[in-house]
Amino acid sequence: MLESVEQFTLKQLSLPAKLVVTLFLLSVGLGYLSAMVQLHFKDASKGNPMPTASDVVARYAGEIWPPVSEAENSEKGGTEMGNNTTNNTTHKATDQANPQKIALKVGEVVKVKTIFTARCLLCHQENSETAQDPFMDKWDKLAQQLEPKAETSKIHRLIIADEKVAFGKDSMVAAFTKKSIVDDMKWKEQLKKNPEALLIAEREKERLGLVAWLEAGAPKEAYDQDRFVVPEPKKDQIIAPKGPRKPNAKNRQISVESLTQSTHAHLLSFSMLYSLTGIIFAFSSFPSKIRIIFAPWVLFFQIADISCWWLARLEGIGPYFAIAILGTGGLVGLGLMLQIIGSIFSMYNKKGKTVLVGLFLLAIAAGGITYIKVVAPQLAEEKAEK
Numbered sequence: 001m002l003e004s005v006e007q008f009t010l011k012q013l014s015l016p017a018k019l020v021v022t023l024f025l026l027s028v029g030l031g032y033l034s035a036m037v038q039l040h041f042k043d044a045s046k047g048n049p050m051p052t053a054s055d056v057v058a059r060y061a062g063e064i065w066p067p068v069s070e071a072e073n074s075e076k077g078g079t080e081m082g083n084n085t086t087n088n089t090t091h092k093a094t095d096q097a098n099p100q101k102i103a104l105k106v107g108e109v110v111k112v113k114t115i116f117t118a119r120c121l122l123c124h125q126e127n128s129e130t131a132q133d134p135f136m137d138k139w140d141k142l143a144q145q146l147e148p149k150a151e152t153s154k155i156h157r158l159i160i161a162d163e164k165v166a167f168g169k170d171s172m173v174a175a176f177t178k179k180s181i182v183d184d185m186k187w188k189e190q191l192k193k194n195p196e197a198l199l200i201a202e203r204e205k206e207r208l209g210l211v212a213w214l215e216a217g218a219p220k221e222a223y224d225q226d227r228f229v230v231p232e233p234k235k236d237q238i239i240a241p242k243g244p245r246k247p248n249a250k251n252r253q254i255s256v257e258s259l260t261q262s263t264h265a266h267l268l269s270f271s272m273l274y275s276l277t278g279i280i281f282a283f284s285s286f287p288s289k290i291r292i293i294f295a296p297w298v299l300f301f302q303i304a305d306i307s308c309w310w311l312a313r314l315e316g317i318g319p320y321f322a323i324a325i326l327g328t329g330g331l332v333g334l335g336l337m338l339q340i341i342g343s344i345f346s347m348y349n350k351k352g353k354t355v356l357v358g359l360f361l362l363a364i365a366a367g368g369i370t371y372i373k374v375v376a377p378q379l380a381e382e383k384a385e386k
């Protein structure tokens with residue numbers, strides 16, 4: 001519109017207007033810094049100045065990161081069974097649905113053979129087209145796997161693995177849940193028919209039942225009769241229920257309500273703020289190419305950032321969007337800093353700029369001192385606490 005007229009720049013503002021704009025930009029900068037401090041307390045794990053990849057993945061995707069090399073392990077046999085591949089990439093800890101410890105009672109009857117057939121033979125049976133070594137569909141083949149002692153056998157180790165361990169050569173725990181198939185229904189479909197808590201409790205009992213049977217020496221009669229009665233635990237029994245599980249990524253995930261709240265707060269108020277800083281920068285004296293890139297920059301990456309918050313909830317690829325949040329968040333900060341410093345500098349003449357450089361150096365010094373005196377000790381304390 002003003003093509004032929006010389007474009008307005010911040011330099012042309014009157015001194016009072018410049019001062020207002022300068023202080024506005026500085027207070028936005030300070031506001032941003034305090035938001036960073038809040039982010040530290042809200043999201044960062046203790047001892048880290050800022051959230052790490054594993055923090056953001058836990059918070060936004062509700063998963064454990066890094067996902068303990070599951071991809072390689074499950075490829076071998078897990079995926080081609082027509083199992084749900086998205087489940088393979090990461091672990092969703094299941095205990096939110098299972099807060100109370102599930103235990104077997106002495107005297108309880110465990111249908112070992114049924115459980116074994118339903119949960120293990122799906123993959124470990126010679127005739128299935130997706131057969132996976134070792135085959136255990138006949139007793140003597142199974143017995144080979146139980147040597148020399150059932151209670152310390154590989155099978156035992158594989159079904160008591162920590163939930164963080166990926167399904168594969170070190171854990172078969174997911175065979176009871178995510179990898180289970182019932183009447184052709186994969187885990188997700190099973191969940192549609194049954195409440196998750198119920199299914200998990202049921203399967204956890206099955207798992208503990210097999211563990212108890214193995215720890216009793218895997219008696220053949222119990223297997224043949226499909227009836228193992230849980231005995232009094234031995235004194236020095238390894239007993240290996242995974243126990244009351246530790247807090248995990250799922251517990252740290254932000255709720256949909258909070259995310260909605262955060263989304264609208266950011267979109268409404270921050271958009272306003274970033275539009276102002278963007279417009280101010282648009283009238284700075286930088287070459288137009290630079291202004292075209294950096295004036296809308298912050299707004300753009302804020303939208304990308306918020307989109308990632310939501311995309312992180314996707315099954316499977318979610319964690320990658322969660323990690324992208326570190327990038328988009330950083331780009332928002334970078335852009336804002338450029339806008340603030342760039343706009344302020346392009347507003348004043350040489351003398352003013354000299355004063356500004358002096359002030360910025362002071363600010364950096366103050367920031368450095370704060371870091372050494374306040375931030376670093378605080379972080380060290382958090383580390384020590386941990």
Ligand code: HEC
Nearest residue numbers: 073076077078119120122123132154155168169172175179
């Ligand atoms: C969804 C298919 C699937 C199910 C169900 C399954 N497994 Fe596996 N199992 C595999 C795959 C795949 C491997 C090979 C893992 C590897 O080497 O990476 C394997 C390996 C094993 C091994 C050999 C490990 C080694 O390192 O030699 C044993 C033992 C085993 N599973 C026991 C079981 C038991 C017990 C169950 C039932 C609780 C079970 N599996 C259920 C797919 C399955």
